[in-house]
Amino acid sequence: MTTKKLLLIDGNSIAFKAFYALINSLEKFKNNSGLHTSAIYGFNRMLDKVLEDEKPTDVLVAFDAGKTTFRTKLFPEYKGNRAKTPTELSEQFPFIRELVKDRGIKSYELPNYEADDIIGTLAKKAEAHGDYQVVILTGDRDLTQLTSDKTTVQVSKTGTTALEKYTPQYVEEKLGVKPSQIVDIKGLMGDNSDHYPGVEKVGKITAKKLIQQFGSIEDVYQNIDNISGKKLKEHLLNDRDKAERAKVLATIKRDAPVEVALDDLAYQGDDLDQLTNFYEQMGFKSFLSKLGVNKTATAELTSVKYQKLTTANLTELAQFKDEISFYLEMDDDNYHTANLVGFAIGHGDQWFVTNEMALLTSKPVVDILSSSKIQKNVFDAKRTYVGLHRVGIELVNVDFDMLLVSYLLNTTNNSNDVGTVAKLHGFDNIKTDEEVYGKGAKKSIKPETPEFLSHIVHKAKAIDQLHNEMFEELDKHNQTKLYRDIEIKIAFVLAKMEITGIKVNPQTLEQMGSKFKERLAEIEQTIFQEAGETFNIGSPKQLGHILFEKMHLPILKKTKTGYSTSVDVLEKLAPDAPIVQNVLNYRQISKLQSTYIDGLLKVIHPDDSKVHTRYLQTLTQTGRLSSVDPNLQNIPIRSEEGRLIRQAFVPSHNGWQIWSSDYSQIELRVLASITGDANMQEAFREGEDIHATTARRIFGLASNDEVTPELRRQAKAVNFGIVYGISDYGLANNTGISRKQAHQFIKRYFEEYPGVKKYTEDIVDFAKDHGYVETIAHRRRYLPDIHSRNFNLRSFAERTAMNTPIQGSAADIIKIAMINMMTALKPLKTRMLLQVHDELIFEVPEDELETVKKLIPQVMDSAVKLAIPLKVESHWGKTWYDAK
DNA sequence: AGAATCACG
DNA sequence: ACGTACGTGATTCTA
Numbered sequence: 001m002t003t004k005k006l007l008l009i010d011g012n013s014i015a016f017k018a019f020y021a022l023i024n025s026l027e028k029f030k031n032n033s034g035l036h037t038s039a040i041y042g043f044n045r046m047l048d049k050v051l052e053d054e055k056p057t058d059v060l061v062a063f064d065a066g067k068t069t070f071r072t073k074l075f076p077e078y079k080g081n082r083a084k085t086p087t088e089l090s091e092q093f094p095f096i097r098e099l100v101k102d103r104g105i106k107s108y109e110l111p112n113y114e115a116d117d118i119i120g121t122l123a124k125k126a127e128a129h130g131d132y133q134v135v136i137l138t139g140d141r142d143l144t145q146l147t148s149d150k151t152t153v154q155v156s157k158t159g160t161t162a163l164e165k166y167t168p169q170y171v172e173e174k175l176g177v178k179p180s181q182i183v184d185i186k187g188l189m190g191d192n193s194d195h196y197p198g199v200e201k202v203g204k205i206t207a208k209k210l211i212q213q214f215g216s217i218e219d220v221y222q223n224i225d226n227i228s229g230k231k232l233k234e235h236l237l238n239d240r241d242k243a244e245r246a247k248v249l250a251t252i253k254r255d256a257p258v259e260v261a262l263d264d265l266a267y268q269g270d271d272l273d274q275l276t277n278f279y280e281q282m283g284f285k286s287f288l289s290k291l292g293v294n295k296t297a298t299a300e301l302t303s304v305k306y307q308k309l310t311t312a313n314l315t316e317l318a319q320f321k322d323e324i325s326f327y328l329e330m331d332d333d334n335y336h337t338a339n340l341v342g343f344a345i346g347h348g349d350q351w352f353v354t355n356e357m358a359l360l361t362s363k364p365v366v367d368i369l370s371s372s373k374i375q376k377n378v379f380d381a382k383r384t385y386v387g388l389h390r391v392g393i394e395l396v397n398v399d400f401d402m403l404l405v406s407y408l409l410n411t412t413n414n415s416n417d418v419g420t421v422a423k424l425h426g427f428d429n430i431k432t433d434e435e436v437y438g439k440g441a442k443k444s445i446k447p448e449t450p451e452f453l454s455h456i457v458h459k460a461k462a463i464d465q466l467h468n469e470m471f472e473e474l475d476k477h478n479q480t481k482l483y484r485d486i487e488i489k490i491a492f493v494l495a496k497m498e499i500t501g502i503k504v505n506p507q508t509l510e511q512m513g514s515k516f517k518e519r520l521a522e523i524e525q526t527i528f529q530e531a532g533e534t535f536n537i538g539s540p541k542q543l544g545h546i547l548f549e550k551m552h553l554p555i556l557k558k559t560k561t562g563y564s565t566s567v568d569v570l571e572k573l574a575p576d577a578p579i580v581q582n583v584l585n586y587r588q589i590s591k592l593q594s595t596y597i598d599g600l601l602k603v604i605h606p607d608d609s610k611v612h613t614r615y616l617q618t619l620t621q622t623g624r625l626s627s628v629d630p631n632l633q634n635i636p637i638r639s640e641e642g643r644l645i646r647q648a649f650v651p652s653h654n655g656w657q658i659w660s661s662d663y664s665q666i667e668l669r670v671l672a673s674i675t676g677d678a679n680m681q682e683a684f685r686e687g688e689d690i691h692a693t694t695a696r697r698i699f700g701l702a703s704n705d706e707v708t709p710e711l712r713r714q715a716k717a718v719n720f721g722i723v724y725g726i727s728d729y730g731l732a733n734n735t736g737i738s739r740k741q742a743h744q745f746i747k748r749y750f751e752e753y754p755g756v757k758k759y760t761e762d763i764v765d766f767a768k769d770h771g772y773v774e775t776i777a778h779r780r781r782y783l784p785d786i787h788s789r790n791f792n793l794r795s796f797a798e799r800t801a802m803n804t805p806i807q808g809s810a811a812d813i814i815k816i817a818m819i820n821m822m823t824a825l826k827p828l829k830t831r832m833l834l835q836v837h838d839e840l841i842f843e844v845p846e847d848e849l850e851t852v853k854k855l856i857p858q859v860m861d862s863a864v865k866l867a868i869p870l871k872v873e874s875h876w877g878k879t880w881y882d883a884k
Numbered sequence: 885a886g887a888a889t890c891a892c893g
Numbered sequence: 894a895c896g897t898a899c900g901t902g903a904t905t906c907t908a
Contacts, residue, residue, distance in 0.1 A: 638891085
């Protein structure tokens with residue numbers, strides 16, 4: 001009498017089956033971080049079914065350990081024609097293992113053996129033990145050879161969860177032989193999919209006939225003279241080696257050196273906490289609800305009952321005393337200039353919505369929005385703040401910003417659209433703006449329609465309902481402080497900076513513009529003469545034709561579509577033909593003209609002569625800001641001609657100064673701090689020139705040797721390379737040294753800065769284990785490609801793993817500094833105007849210059865406490881150009 | 885709409 | 894062997 005039931009699962013083959021069963025909906029199975037989840041999903045569905053059907057007492061999932069096994073040693077071509085496992089599947093394997101663990105199931109793999117052999121060995125042990133009944137779950141018919149009185153083999157059929165159950169009787173009915181004879185049949189016929197041959201011209205039918213007649217391969221050869229058919233006999237004799245080898249290859253090992261004991265395999269059942277987390281991470285709603293942890297059910301948005309807000313029911317708003325959710329709709333992304341077209345306000349099941357914008361400034365509405373007692377839930381606090389500010393309302397006490405929280409939880413798939421974000425967090429039935437308003441030229445908002453009112457009230461309700469759940473997520477990620485102490489605060493700091501704006505003198509730009517125009521006309525004529533014809537210099541295609549087809553200059557680089565004519569190529573070609581230098585000059589000036597002269601002139605507000613950029617707070621993957629409409633983070637500085645553009649950026653009051661303070665080497669200081677590298681930290685503590693010190697170290701100079709500018713330049717490139725997640729190829733490409741030399745530099749670098757080397761290794765391991773990396777403030781970036789089989793994708797993810805904590809921590813630091821700065825500047829007239837990643841720009845009245853000289857650097861360098869000090873450098877002058 | 889180019893940190 | 898530096902935005906050309 002058996003008391004125990006052992007379930008043995010062939011992990012790889014079930015994962016493959018699951019993956020190919022769902023191949024047509026591959027892209028529908030993706031989680032927040034872009035990971036494909038189809039095989040994980042299918043695998044779990046299969047687990048559910050078999051656990052339910054079989055109710056095992058003990059379970060093990062066996063995995064293949066790697067490509068090489070004793071079979072490949074015996075026959076190197078074994079499985080040699082298998083296509084590479086697609087990335088979309090291989091990236092899922094680590095998660096399938098995690099799933100198995102969270103479901104309370106042991107897994108095992110054994111180098112040199114396939115999962116089959118582990119299963120065969122354990123099944124044999126269990127049969128010998130006597131107390132066990134064994135069930136094997138696989139996608140591979142080969143395992144049916146293990147069928148016995150005590151062991152059934154269940155093979156999953158493609159495309160369904162249905163299983164084909166093999167008992168000894170079923171094997172005989174279906175195959176006409178005993179389970180133990182399956183390997184003899186395979187020996188004679190070989191196996192195409194595993195890529196090993198048997199006997200020539202012997203297929204399924206002949207093999208079966210022979211084995212039925214004689215019993216085994218050995219018996220066939222014993223009785224070789226009794227075989228009818230001259231050709232058959234000849235083939236059998238010729239391929240005897242192959243047949244015997246094929247039988248060995250097909251035979252599952254039943255005595256593999258498996259280290260797990262039967263006692264270790266008790267089925268523990270689901271680890272609810274872990275499994276809930278896992279399902280949430282995967283976005284498995286149906287599995288979550290099966291667990292009874294039905295979080296999404298509460299989040300599901302049903303029909304929203306709402307009233308149209310009018311002067312008549314305005315007083316009903318007084319019912320909201322503690323908390324409201326609010327959505328302000330605008331007809332364009334640029335909230336500095338867009339029209340306000342409607343708003344929705346409410347909480348729980350009380351909702352009000354309107355397109356009558358006069359009601360926004362009515363007392364009951366203003367009282368709520370500017371109340372410090374009533375908490376506000378919004379989507380995009382900065383946008384909402386600026387929008388309300390334009391009608392004279394100050395938004396106070398924002399608790400939940402759904403856009404920000406969603407971004408912090410996962411930067412990858414973040415969106416500015418409530419509907420899209422809501423979908424990411426479990427709401428299925430909310431429309432996106434694009435669905436309601438259309439897109440591109442066809443976009444049209446019709447504020448008077450019921451559809452419009454319904455849409456924005458749904459958005460507000462989604463914010464209201466997701467608020468607790470998303471805060472819980474944030475807490476689980478250990479990101480609550482990041483949100484409350486940094487992100488929500490910086491939103492208002494940025495809002496104020498954007499509203500303040502920076503004054504740009506249009507006359508300065510126009511004067512520069514007319515000079516550029518003349519220069520462009522001159523250079524254009526020269527280029528046409530040199531080319532012998534007129535053409536569009538701005539067209540890479542036409543320019544390529546002139547340079548490479550007509551003038552036959554050497555083709556150094558190609559793009560997808562033709563010849564590359566980028567700066568690095570043209571600089572190399574410049575000595576060959578004078579036209580090239582002229583093209584470079586033309587390019588440079590036309591860039592300045594179109595982007596910075598014409599571009600800026602277009603966005604100067606005529607009333608205050610200022611530009612009001614928008615900082616995108618939820619876009620970058622590292623936590624940096626970006627700046628649009630206009631982008632004030634890429635105003636020229638590197639070339640003197642371009643730098644002149646900065647003369648147009650001036651203080652908004654006469655006699656004031658433009659002030660600029662920047663962190664010196666912030667990324668390398670962060671690197672020194674988080675890697676803990678003693679040598680690099682020493683350099684910063686001693687106030688050394690880090691690039692010179694690096695040069696001394698990697699080039700092995702004595703302490704009194706002079707570091708030539710060239711050596712310093714090379715060392716600087718290596719320092720940068722390290723921050724970007726270096727490779728010899730990349731370094732070589734970017735600095736013009738040979739790859740071999742680059743390799744040598746990096747080797748020396750890691751010898752001199754061993755802490756940095758260890759960090760680069762550790763951080764990649766961390767990313768592989770956790771699927772993400774973090775900054776000092778727990779900002780997270782998911783890196784699903786870290787598991788990719790595709791070298792490019794994986795390498796990119798590895799470099800990102802190294803770079804993101806550096807770049808992102810630097811971003812954290814300046815954000816903290818900005819928040820502190822806003823407070824520190826409260827008693828002053830000095831205003832913070834711009835942020836350019838490691839630099840802050842201010843306008844300062846003359847009489848506060850002495851104060852800010854100390855104050856601004858002090859606030860910046862005390863933002864965080866690192867292992868080494870932060871250094872701040874400041875410059876000021878009557879224009880941005882002069883602040884140098 | 886996407887590619888190429890070039891502006892910044 | 895594989896083939897690349899990290900993070901952005903604006904403009905222009907081209908399909």
